[in-house]
Amino acid sequence: MTALDLPAPPTAPVRNFVDGRFVEPDAAAWQHVDPATGRADFTVPIASAADVDRAxxxxxxxxxxxxxxxxxxxxxxxxxxxxxxxxxxxxxELHHLQTRDNGIPITFGSSYRMSARMAADIVEYHVGWIDKLGGAAPPPFSADTPTQALVLKEPIGVVGAITPFNGPVLQFAQKVAPALAAGCTVVVKPSEFASGVAHRYAELIAELDLPPGVFNLVTGLGDTGAALAGHPGLDKITFTGRREVGERVVAGAGTRSVALELGGKSPSIVFDDVPDLDAAARTAMSLVSMGLSGQVCSTQTRSLVQRGVYEAFLESARAQTADVRYGDPFDPATTSAPIVTPAAAQRVLRLVDGAVADGGRLLTGGGPATPPGAAAGGNWVEPTLIADVDPRMPIADEEVFGPVLAVIPFDDEDEAVRLANGSAYGLSAGVYTGDVGRALRVGRRLRTGTVGINGPFVFTPGTPFGGYKASGVGREGGREGIEEFLETKTITVRLD
Structure with a gap:
């Protein structure tokens, strides 16, 4: 018997949580399929529009x-x-459910940045802001305005939160904690590939002393999310997911407040004075090949490399793929995840095939993978490195969400910045150089919400995260994250 055949620890069936109690939805259930094996395992209730309305x-x-x-x-x-x-x-338990939901390797999912420990720190961070969200009392502006102004911060109202499949332990806390801390009430709709984690969160939140209706959970597919995003009873919608879905959320939001994180096509810019070229190349390749296998919105999936170190960078990046180990996600030796669905895996392969047909140089990978001992139905894609990518190719412009690194050469700093900013997205970037002045200069020129110097951007509960341009609006984390769920009210009192 392999580790893939071992039974998972027993877990409660996924249910909705509405008005302080667990309820059965009106509609049918959706069959979850393990992305590592292709085997059906548990079911997820599909909340109808009526279920969403009740929540x-x-x-x-x-x-x-x-x-x-x-x-x-x-x-x-x-x-x-x-x-x-x-x-x-x-x-x-939460780490196990996360791996069962989306196939994330258990060792990666339990590492700090994806873990329940990070989620707990996020909760504590936002709880710490609750008694520090005071407003202001600016003095009278002039003798012609004899009034005392009071500027107040108040909760925005009812929040609809739609969370993605990747990193649900982190993502759930990142949306729910600041909303509740601000004094809002919340209805959460998780990805169908994150429903096990979401249900366990609901069970834990049910142990708190919260009034009924403050926290609610509805599970389901796209129609459930659309019913929530379009509900007129919401005051705020916070969504993380695909750009095209986010655009529909904006179209239906009307005058309601929205916060959107819609993905990225993040560049890493590697200059020829980088202190450790081998480490920079291995880091770039590992960001797409390890962990969630590139299924992370902020992953640096484009490497812009100065020509003097271009071929050496490619050699080191290709060598890194030997470290990838596919297999049972619960096996500590497994380093990398399957793609979440067969359709998503096929899309990754089509983008790779298109890049090669358009003149990209395929150095490794490019096809489906079958890990030893894994079931034939798993959604595995080989770690893939493509050189000589033209910036106009879809592989250089579209979010691949797979283990694929596209490498583009450049000559000088201005060209590197132009290529980096040429994407419609602007979520994250990396600058690799031994010149601190250049690192900060280029970092400031990049049209992106986060920048890492000589490594990827490091998220913490206290650092704002979000994007420019098509990557979305609003921020999560930091004071900016909790202020997303606050309104500003001004009261004036005449003094004469």
């Missing part, structure tokens, strides 16, 4: 009539703080 109405009542948005800061802190302890206490 939003519960959240609306809890905000308009309940105590939650008006609680003194100390009481809201005391209510939310235990969630961090619960996440740490149930970390191993």
């Amino acid at each position: 939003v109405r519960a959240a609306r009542r809890a905000f308009d009539e309940g105590p939650w948005p008006h609680l003194p800061p100390r009481e809201r802190k005391l209510a939310l703080r235990p969630l961090a302890d619960l996440l740490r206490a149930h970390a191993d």
Whole structure:
């Protein structure tokens, strides 16, 4: 018996959570298929539009009539703080569910940046802001305006949160914690490939002393998400996912507030004075080949490399692929994930085939992979390196979401910046150089929300994360993250 054949620890069936209790939805269930094996395993309830409506109405009542948005800061802190302890206490279980949901290797999913420990830190960080969200009392502007102004910060209202499949332990906390800390009520719709984690979160949140309707969970497919995003009872929509879906969210939002993280085509810019070229190349390749196999919005999937070190960079990047180990995601030796669905895997392969047909130089990979001992139905794609990519190729412009690195040569700093900014996206970037002045100069010129110097951008609970251009609007993390869920009110009092 291989590790893939071992039974998973028992888990509760996925259910919706509405108005303070677990409920069965009206509609049918969707069959989840393990992306590593192609085998059907558990089912996910599909919440109908009526189910979504009940959840939003519960959240609306809890905000308009309940105590939650008006609680003194100390009481809201005391209510939310235990969630961090619960996440740490149930970390191993959440990591297991995450791997079962989307095939992320258990060793990668339990590493700090994807883990329940990080999620707990996110909760604690935002809880810490609750009693520090005061407004201001600016003095009278002039003798002609004898008024005292009070600038107040208030919760925005009912929030609809739609989360992606990759890194659900982190993503759930990143959306729910600041919304609840701000005094909002929430309805969450997770990706169908993150429903196990979301259901366990609901069970843990149910242990908190929150009024009914403050937190609600509805699971399902795209129609469920569309019903939530389009519901007129929401005041705010926060969404992470594909650009085309995010554009539909914006179209249906009308005058409601939105926060969107819609992906990226992030560049790494490698100059010929990079202190360690081998490390830079291996880092670039490992970002797409290890962990989630490139299924991360901020991954640097374009490497722009100065011509003097171009071929040496390619040699080191190709060598890194020997470190990839596919197989049972619960096996500690497995380094990299399957693609989440067969359709997504086929799309990755089509983009690679198109790049080669258009003149790209395929150095390694480019086809499906079958790990030893794995079931034939797994969605595995070989780690792929393509050189001499023309910036006009789809592989250089579209978000691949697979283990593919496209490499483009450049001559000088201006060309590198022009190529980097040539994408419609602007989520993240990396600058690799031994010249600190150049690193900061180029970093400031890049039209992107985050930049890492001599490595990828490192997210922490206190650092804002988000993008420019087609990568979205709004920020998660830092003070900016909780302010996404606050409104500003100004009251004036005449002094004469």
